[in-house]
Amino acid sequence: MQGSLMAKRVLIADDEPNIVMSLEFLMEQAGFEVKVAASGQEALDLAASFRPDLVLLDVMFPVKSGYEVCQRLKSDPATRAIKVVMLSAKGRDVEVAKGLELGADAYVVKPFSTRELVAKVRDMLGA
Amino acid sequence: MTRPRISAATVLAPAAAALALVGAAAGALWADLEPAERTAAAALLTPPRVGLLVLFALVLAGVLALLVHRLLARTIGAAERIAEAARLIARANPTHRVRIDGAPALQAVAGAINDLADERSRLLADVEVAVAEAKVQVEAERKRLAALVSELEQSVLVCNRDGRILLYNAAARALLGGAAGSGEADLLGLGRSVFGIIDRNLILHAVETMGHQAARNERESAHFVTATRDGRRLRVNAAPVLGADNEPTSRRELAGYVLLLSDVTEHVDADAKGVTLFQGLVEAARAALANIRAAVENLIEHPGMDAGQRARFTAVIRDEAVGLSDRLHRVTAEVTEALKTRWPLEEMRGEDLLTLACGRIERRTSLMTKLESVDPALWLRVDSFSLAQGLSYVARRLRDEFGVREVRFRLVPADAHAQLDVLWRGAPLAPETAFAWQSDPFTVGGEDSPLSLAQVIERHGGEAWYQRDLPAQTAYFRLLLPVAAGRAAVRPRGALPSRPEFYDFDLFRRSPATDALDERPLADLAYTVFDTETTGLNPAEGDEIIAIGAVRIVNGRLLQGETFESLVDPQRSLPEASIAVHGITPEMLRGQPTVEEVLPRFQRFVEETVLVGHNAAFDMRFLQLKEAQTGVRFDQPVLDTLLLSAVVHPAQSSHSLEEIAVRLGVDVVGRHTALGDARVTAEVFLRLIPLLAEHEIRTLGDARATSERTYYARLTY
Numbered sequence: 001m002q003g004s005l006m007a008k009r010v011l012i013a014d015d016e017p018n019i020v021m022s023l024e025f026l027m028e029q030a031g032f033e034v035k036v037a038a039s040g041q042e043a044l045d046l047a048a049s050f051r052p053d054l055v056l057l058d059v060m061f062p063v064k065s066g067y068e069v070c071q072r073l074k075s076d077p078a079t080r081a082i083k084v085v086m087l088s089a090k091g092r093d094v095e096v097a098k099g100l101e102l103g104a105d106a107y108v109v110k111p112f113s114t115r116e117l118v119a120k121v122r123d124m125l126g127a
Numbered sequence: 128m129t130r131p132r133i134s135a136a137t138v139l140a141p142a143a144a145a146l147a148l149v150g151a152a153a154g155a156l157w158a159d160l161e162p163a164e165r166t167a168a169a170a171l172l173t174p175p176r177v178g179l180l181v182l183f184a185l186v187l188a189g190v191l192a193l194l195v196h197r198l199l200a201r202t203i204g205a206a207e208r209i210a211e212a213a214r215l216i217a218r219a220n221p222t223h224r225v226r227i228d229g230a231p232a233l234q235a236v237a238g239a240i241n242d243l244a245d246e247r248s249r250l251l252a253d254v255e256v257a258v259a260e261a262k263v264q265v266e267a268e269r270k271r272l273a274a275l276v277s278e279l280e281q282s283v284l285v286c287n288r289d290g291r292i293l294l295y296n297a298a299a300r301a302l303l304g305g306a307a308g309s310g311e312a313d314l315l316g317l318g319r320s321v322f323g324i325i326d327r328n329l330i331l332h333a334v335e336t337m338g339h340q341a342a343r344n345e346r347e348s349a350h351f352v353t354a355t356r357d358g359r360r361l362r363v364n365a366a367p368v369l370g371a372d373n374e375p376t377s378r379r380e381l382a383g384y385v386l387l388l389s390d391v392t393e394h395v396d397a398d399a400k401g402v403t404l405f406q407g408l409v410e411a412a413r414a415a416l417a418n419i420r421a422a423v424e425n426l427i428e429h430p431g432m433d434a435g436q437r438a439r440f441t442a443v444i445r446d447e448a449v450g451l452s453d454r455l456h457r458v459t460a461e462v463t464e465a466l467k468t469r470w471p472l473e474e475m476r477g478e479d480l481l482t483l484a485c486g487r488i489e490r491r492t493s494l495m496t497k498l499e500s501v502d503p504a505l506w507l508r509v510d511s512f513s514l515a516q517g518l519s520y521v522a523r524r525l526r527d528e529f530g531v532r533e534v535r536f537r538l539v540p541a542d543a544h545a546q547l548d549v550l551w552r553g554a555p556l557a558p559e560t561a562f563a564w565q566s567d568p569f570t571v572g573g574e575d576s577p578l579s580l581a582q583v584i585e586r587h588g589g590e591a592w593y594q595r596d597l598p599a600q601t602a603y604f605r606l607l608l609p610v611a612a613g614r615a616a617v618r619p620r621g622a623l624p625s626r627p628e629f630y631d632f633d634l635f636r637r638s639p640a641t642d643a644l645d646e647r648p649l650a651d652l653a654y655t656v657f658d659t660e661t662t663g664l665n666p667a668e669g670d671e672i673i674a675i676g677a678v679r680i681v682n683g684r685l686l687q688g689e690t691f692e693s694l695v696d697p698q699r700s701l702p703e704a705s706i707a708v709h710g711i712t713p714e715m716l717r718g719q720p721t722v723e724e725v726l727p728r729f730q731r732f733v734e735e736t737v738l739v740g741h742n743a744a745f746d747m748r749f750l751q752l753k754e755a756q757t758g759v760r761f762d763q764p765v766l767d768t769l770l771l772s773a774v775v776h777p778a779q780s781s782h783s784l785e786e787i788a789v790r791l792g793v794d795v796v797g798r799h800t801a802l803g804d805a806r807v808t809a810e811v812f813l814r815l816i817p818l819l820a821e822h823e824i825r826t827l828g829d830a831r832a833t834s835e836r837t838y839y840a841r842l843t844y
Binding site for chain 1: 406409410411412413414416417418419420421422424425428429432436439440443446447
C-alpha cells in the first residue's frame with residue numbers, strides 16, 4: 001500500500017468502541033499511523049504528543065464536546081495545521097454549520113460510506 | 128311674589144307734567160285777561176284764595192300721579208309674573224303653567240307661553256320614552272352578549288383601556304381561577320387589573336401592535352404566549368374594542384380589548400416532546416447505522432481479514448442492530464402516547480354520545496333505537512361526531528341489507544376501556560361482510576365522509592369486531608373505546624351564580640387614574656366588604672383572627688361569584704366561650720393556613736378597593752396588629768356601616784348589624800360565619816348609599832368626613 005516515506009498520522013477521537021474498531025481498521029488498511037482517543041481531553045493531549053496530520057473527531061463526547069476540541073485545536077498555533085474531520089450523528093444543517101464555523105475542515109454525517117471517507121481523508125492529506 | 132317696583136321718577140314725572148299743565152293753563156288765562164279783569168282777578172287772588180288754588184293744583188297732580196302709578200303697576204306686575212312663571216317652567220317645573228289674566232295682550236302672551244310649554248312637555252316625554260327604550264335594548268344586548276360569552280368553551284376576558292377587567296366567562300375563571308384556596312383565584316375579578324394575571328409588557332406590546340395595524344388599516348389582532356404563575360402556558364389572542372363608530376377605523380380611539388385565552392401547555396409540551404423524540408431517534412439511528420455500515424463495508428472490502436477480526440465486526444453488527452431495534456420499539460410506544468394526546472378527542476358522557484347517535488339514526492334511517500344497560504357514570508374520550516356517524520352508518524347498512532328494524536346499544540366499562548355494543552336481532556353477518564363494513568368509507572349508504580369505521584376506531588386507539596350471541600339470538604358490533612381519565616376536568620355548572628355578574632360594561636367609562644378617590648361618588652367605587660371571626664375581643668392581649676370572609680362590590684353590585692373565605696390557624700387555644708359565638712372548633716382550624724399565609728392573599732383580594740366593615744375599627748385593629756409580623760399593610764380607605772347607619776338614623780338607639788339589617792329590609796342568612804356576615808354587611812352598605820345621598824353624602828370624601836364626626840361625637844358622649 002502506501003509504505004513510502006513517513007506514514008501520515010490519523011487520530012481517531014470517539015468514545016464508541018464499535019465505530020472506533022471500524023475506523024481504526026480502515027485507516028490502518030489505508031496505510032496511516034493510527035491512535036485512538038476515547039474522550040475530548042485525551043484527543044487534545046494526543047494532538048500535542050502524537051502530532052497527527054488529521055483528526056477524525058466525534059461531536060458527541062460526554063464532557064468536552066467535539067465542537068470544543070475542534071475550537072481548541074484551531075485556536076492553538078501549534079495544532080492549527082491539523083485537519084479536522086467531524087463525524088457526527090447530528091445532521092441538521094445548523095449543526096453542520098456550527099462545526100464548520102468552529103474550524104472543522106469537513107463535516108461528515110453518520111452513517112457514511114467507508115470508501116468515501118477513506119478517499120476524503122486521503123485527499124485532505126494529499127496522500 | 129314681590130310687588131313690582133316703580134321708580135319715583137316714573138310717578139313724579141306725570142305729576143309734574145300735570146302741575147306744569149295747570150300752571151300753563153293759568154298762565155294762558157292770565158295773559159288773555161283785560162287789565163281791568165287782571166286787577167279784579169288779582170284782587171280775587173289774595174293770599175288765602177291763592178293758597179287754596181295752589182293746594183287744589185297740587186291735589187290734582189297727586190291724584191293724577193296715583194292713577195298713573197296704579198295703571199303702570201298693573202301692567203308691569205303682570206308682565207313680570209308671566210316672565211317668572213316662564214322661567215319656572217323652563218328651569219324647575221315643566222308642568223307649571225302661566226295664569227291667564229290681565230290685559231288682553233298679556234293674556235295672549237301667557238297663552239302662547241303655555242302652548243310652548245305643552246309642546247315642550249310632549250317632546251320631553253317622547254325623548255324619555257326613547258331613552259328608556261334604548262336603555263332596555265342596550266341592557267338586553269349586553270345580557271345576550273354576556274350570556275353568549277359565558278357559554279363559550281374558550282376563555283374570554285374583556286378589559287378597558289386601563290386593563291380593568293369588565294367581563295370574563297366561566298371558562299376564564301376555570302383557566303385562571305387556579306385551585307381553590309391557592310390564592311390565584313383572587314386575581315380574577317371585575318374591575319381588577321388584568322396585569323395581575325398577564326405580564327403588563329406583553330399586553331402593552333399587543334396593544335401597540337394593534338395600534339400600528341389600525342394605522343395601516345389592517346385587521347387588528349395580536350397574539351402571544353405567556354406563562355401563568357403556576358407554570359402553565361397560555362396562548363393569548365388580543366383584539367381591540369374601539370370607541371364610537373362614527374369615525375374611520377384608523378382614527379377611532381381604543382376603548383379596550385378582548386383577550387381570548389387558551390391553555391397550550393399540553394400542546395407545547397407534546398410538541399417539544401415530539402421533536403425531542405424524533406431527533407433522539409434520528410441521531411441514535413445514524414450512529415448505529417454508521418457503526419453497522421462501517422463494519423459491513425470493512426467485511427466486504429477486506430475479505431482476507433483474519434477470523435478474530437471478522438468475528439469482532441460481525442459482533443458489532445449484531446449488537447448495533449439489536450440496540451437499534453430496542454430503541455425503535457421504545458420510541459414507537461412514546462410516540463403513540465404523544466399522538467393520543469394530540470388527537471382532538473373530547474371528554475363526553477357515554478350516555479350523551481349514545482343519545483346523540485340514536486337521534487341521528489332515527490332522523491336519518493327511521494330505525495327504532497333503544498338504550499339498554501348504559502352505565503351513566505362512564506365518560507369517554509371520543510370524537511363524538513365521527514363516532515355517531517359510524518354508528519349511524521352501521522345501522523343504515525343493517526336496515527338496507529338485512530331489513531333490521533331496531534338497533535340497541537349497550538355501554539359498560541371493561542378494564543381500562545369502555546365497551547360499546549351495537550346489537551340487533553335477526554340475520555347474522557358473514558365475517559367477511561362485517562370486515563367490509565368496517566373498512567368501507569361512510570360514503571356508502573348516504574353518510575358522507577371518507578372515513579371508515581376502522582379508521583374512526585383507530586383514531587380512538589380502540590378496536591372493533593363483530594360477534595354473535597347465539598343463546599340470545601342477537602348479533603353485535605363491539606367497540607372498545609378509551610375512557611376519560613380524571614372526571615375532575617369537567618367544569619361544574621352552577622358554581623358561579625347569576626350569569627350577569629360576569630360583566631360590567633360601565634367599567635369602560637372608568638378611569639381611576641384621573642380621579643382622586645375621595646372625589647368619586649360612593650356608588651361608583653369598588654369595595655371589599657369583610658368580616659373576621661376572632662378568638663376574643665382583645666387583640667392586644669393575644670386574641671387572634673381565626674376566619675376572614677369578604678365579598679366585592681363593583682359599580683353598585685354585590686358580586687356573588689367573587690368571594691374570599693379562609694379559616695386561619697390562630698396557633699393558640701380557642702376559648703370555649705368564643706366557640707359559642709362563631710361555631711368554629713379547634714378541629715376545624717387544625718392544618719389551616721396561618722395568618723402569615725392568609726393576609727398576603729387577602730391583601731391581593733382587597734387591592735385597589737375601599738374596605739367596608741361593620742364596626743370596622745375592631746377588625747382593622749386586628750389587621751394592624753399583624754402588620755409587623757406579616758409585613759402586610761392595609762392602608763386603603765375604610766368605611767364603617769355602623770357609623771354610616773348612625774349618620775342616616777341618628778335617632779335609633781341600636782346600630783347592631785342585625786338591627787340595621789332588619790331596619791333596611793336585608794334578609795339575614797348565614798350569619799356568624801365571616802363570609803355570611805360580610806354578605807349581610809355588604810347588602811346593608813348598598814342600601815345605605817342612597818340614604819346617605821339624601822343627607823348630601825355622595826362621595827367617599829363626604830362619607831369619611833361624616834363618619835369621623837359621628838365617631839368623635841360618639842366618643843365625647
